[in-house]
Amino acid sequence: MIAYLDTCTILNLIQINYNDEYIKHLKRLFVEIKLTPKVFEELERNKYDNVIDDSQKMILNGIIYNNLKNYIDFEDFKKELEFTKKHNPGIFKENGESYSISQSIMNSRYGKEDFGEHLLKTYFISDDAPAKEEFGYFYQINVVGQMINTIDLMTVFWLKQYITKNELIRYCNSLKQLYNKDLNILSIKIKEYKSSFDKEITPKQHIIITKLISMLSDITEEFKNDFYEICNTPEFRVILKKNNDWNALINRIKESQFREKIPYIIKRIKDFKKVYSID
Structure with missing residues (x-):
């Protein structure tokens, strides 16, 4: 089997725990792993977007260059590129x-040993839901293989016993956090404020802060409404006046599209617990 990865997939697999564990499992599962040059360009450009601690940058670079640079596929696929453009x-x-879609088509049809040897065996792994929705039918009618996301991939890892059931659920929960860097930064700032000014915080403010910290660490489907409600309380507005740098973070969180992904992840967790009897 061949796996094509896009940029968000690579970063999600690495930045969940900042080690190469999931990349190693990927190598065990697939015969070949491929990245288009375009994906690697995006990776270089966006790799620090969700990095909070500068010390993580060196770890991230080491994993990318030690594990993935050799998988860049420089094959000429201009005809397939034009084919994909024309039909989409x-x-x-x-x-x-x-x-990646274009190059997947080429590799599914022209194998090393036989014509079409990778038909139905070429996977495109992407956490980009719009891309999956837009190209899903095109991928299907060209009998390339399957388009899956990293939660699907983790499910396979669990079924192959590469990871435990708890690790599968932990990945899903961590993915909720990873989708928005601003959530993590705001959580850190609020915790630092609580620790530094605990004696100055009123009981009502303490309740609000504690609730907000809990919300930021465990995103639920009700997050949007609850977040708006807390941000508009008089107690929180008093705290906000003392921390003006929080305003930009809060506004970006309110405008972020990450909330659209949260219900899907929550549903997957519920399904795991129901279908696979995961506690």
């Missing part, structure tokens, strides 16, 4: 997802 007008973009 208005959808095709100059990005890693569109290029």
